[in-house]
Amino acid sequence: MGHCHGSRHAYCPTTPLIIPNLPTFYYEYLYAIWGERIDELMNGIIFENVCKSYGETAVVKDLNMAIQEGERLILLGPSGCGKTTTLRMVAGLENITAGTLKMGGQVVNTVEPGARNIAMVFQNYALYPHMTIWENITFGLFIQKIPIEEIKARTKQALEILNLSGYEQRKPNELSGGQKQRVALCRSLVKQAPYFLLDEPLSNLDAQLRLQARTELVKIHNLYRPTFIYVTHDQVEAMTVGQRIAIMNQGALQQLDTPDVIYQRPANTFVASFIGSPPMNLLQGAFRDGALWIAGSRVNPPTKWHTLLAEHQELWIGIRPEQCCLSDTPMLHGQIEFVEHLGSQRCIHLRLHQNGQRLLCMLPADQPIPTGTVGVSFSWQHVNGFDGHVGKNIGLPNRISHNYAC
Ligand SMILES: Nc1ncnc2c1ncn2[C@@H]1O[C@H](COP(=O)(O)OP(=O)(O)OP(=O)(O)O)[C@@H](O)[C@H]1O
Numbered sequence: 001m002g003h004c005h006g007s008r009h010a011y012c013p014t015t016p017l018i019i020p021n022l023p024t025f026y027y028e029y030l031y032a033i034w035g036e037r038i039d040e041l042m043n044g045i046i047f048e049n050v051c052k053s054y055g056e057t058a059v060v061k062d063l064n065m066a067i068q069e070g071e072r073l074i075l076l077g078p079s080g081c082g083k084t085t086t087l088r089m090v091a092g093l094e095n096i097t098a099g100t101l102k103m104g105g106q107v108v109n110t111v112e113p114g115a116r117n118i119a120m121v122f123q124n125y126a127l128y129p130h131m132t133i134w135e136n137i138t139f140g141l142f143i144q145k146i147p148i149e150e151i152k153a154r155t156k157q158a159l160e161i162l163n164l165s166g167y168e169q170r171k172p173n174e175l176s177g178g179q180k181q182r183v184a185l186c187r188s189l190v191k192q193a194p195y196f197l198l199d200e201p202l203s204n205l206d207a208q209l210r211l212q213a214r215t216e217l218v219k220i221h222n223l224y225r226p227t228f229i230y231v232t233h234d235q236v237e238a239m240t241v242g243q244r245i246a247i248m249n250q251g252a253l254q255q256l257d258t259p260d261v262i263y264q265r266p267a268n269t270f271v272a273s274f275i276g277s278p279p280m281n282l283l284q285g286a287f288r289d290g291a292l293w294i295a296g297s298r299v300n301p302p303t304k305w306h307t308l309l310a311e312h313q314e315l316w317i318g319i320r321p322e323q324c325c326l327s328d329t330p331m332l333h334g335q336i337e338f339v340e341h342l343g344s345q346r347c348i349h350l351r352l353h354q355n356g357q358r359l360l361c362m363l364p365a366d367q368p369i370p371t372g373t374v375g376v377s378f379s380w381q382h383v384n385g386f387d388g389h390v391g392k393n394i395g396l397p398n399r400i401s402h403n404y405a406c
Pocket of ligand 1: 079081
C-alpha cells in the first residue's frame with residue numbers, strides 16, 4: 001500500500017498527511033478512489049471549494065472536483081449552468097471568487113494564463129485570416145523558440161491525425177467550417193501542453209463531421225495524454241469522448257463519474273432526467289406495509305430492499321425506457337397514447353391507469369404493438385430509487401456494467 005517517497009505525495013496510509021491545509025477526509029476520499037495512482041492525480045487539476053460570483057450572482061458554487069493527470073473529463077450540463085466559467089477559471093481567464101484551484105500540485109489562483117501551460121480550443125476557431133494554415137498552426141511555436149525541425153515534426157504529425165495534410169498553404173477563408181475547426185484543434189495540439197481545454201469545439205459542425213471529430217479528439221488525447229477538460233451540452237459527445245463526466249446544474253456539481261455509472265445510477269433526479277434520450281421515467285413511489293406502490297399500482301420489490309425503501313417511504317422510482325417491456329404478467333397497466341418511430345426502435349408513450357403518469361417504453365421496431373391498453377414489466381436489477389423530497393439516489397443495489405472504452 002504505502003508509497004512515501006518524494007515530497008509531492010499527498011497521502012500515505014502509514015504516515016500522517018504530508019500536504020497541510022486540507023481536511024483529512026479529502027485525501028482519504030481521493031486515496032480510496034485512486035489508490036497508488038494518487039501521484040498522477042496530484043499532477044492533475046483540483047478544485048477545492050471553488051466559487052465564482054458576478055456581483056451578487058453565484059454562477060459556480062462550492063465546487064470540489066479532482067481531475068486526474070492525463071484524464072479526459074467532460075463538463076456537461078444545461079445552458080448557463082457554469083461550464084464555460086469553470087473552464088475559464090482553469091485557463092486563468094476568470095478570477096476565482098473563493099476557494100483554491102491547484103494544477104500540477106501548485107495553487108494557481110493568481111497565476112497568469114500564459115504561465116499555466118494550457119492549450120485551449122474555443123467554439124469560434126479564432127484563426128488569423130491573413131496567415132496560411134501552416135503559419136496559423138506554427139505561429140505560437142516560433143514565439144516559444146522551439147527548434148524548426150521539432151516544429152516541422154509536430155505539425156506534420158498533427159496535420160496527419162486531423163486529415164489536413166495538403167492544406168498547409170491555404171488561407172482560412174479557403175476552408176470549410178469543419179476544416180477550420182480541425183486547424184484550430186491542430187494549432188492547440190502542436191503546443192503539446194499538459195492541459196488541453198476545449199469549449200464546445202464541435203458545435204459549429206454538422207452531425208456527420210461531429211461523429212468523425214469525436215474519434216479524432218480521442219486520437220489526439222491518446223497521442224500524448226494531456227489532462228483534458230471538454231465542455232459540451234451534447235450528451236452523446238460526453239458519453240463517447242469522456243472517461244468521466246462532471247454534470248453541473250445551476251453552478252453546482254451534481255455527479256462526477258464514468259459514463260456507465262452516470263447512465264445506470266444517476267446521483268439524483270436531475271441527472272436521471274438530464275441523461276438519456278428519451279430520459280429515465282420517474283414514477284411516484286410509496287412504500288407501505290412491505291409493498292411498493294409505483295404510480296398507484298402495488299408491486300413486490302426484492303425483500304432485501306425493504307429496509308432501504310422503508311427509510312424513505314415517499315420515493316421517485318427511476319426506470320429507463322429501454323428497460324421496460326410489454327408483458328402478459330405486468331406490473332403496470334397503461335393506455336398507448338402515441339408511438340414514435342425511431343428507426344431500429346419505437347418509443348411508446350403510455351398513460352398509466354392508476355395515477356395518470358406518463359411512461360415511455362423503448363421497444364424493438366419489429367415487435368408488434370397492440371392498440372389500447374397494455375401491460376408493462378421491468379426487471380428490478382435496473383431500477384433506481386430516489387428520495388421523494390430531496391431527489392437523491394437512495395442506492396438500491398442494482399447492477400452496473402462497466403464496459404466503456406478508455
Ligand atoms: N461576465 C459575466 N457577467 C455576469 N454574468 C455572467 C458573466 N459570464 C457568465 N455569466 C453568467 O454565468 C452563468 C454561467 O455562464 P456559463 O457561460 O459558464 O454557462 P455555460 O454552462 O457554459 O452555458 P452555455 O452552455 O450556454 O455556454 C450564466 O447564467 C451567465 O449568464
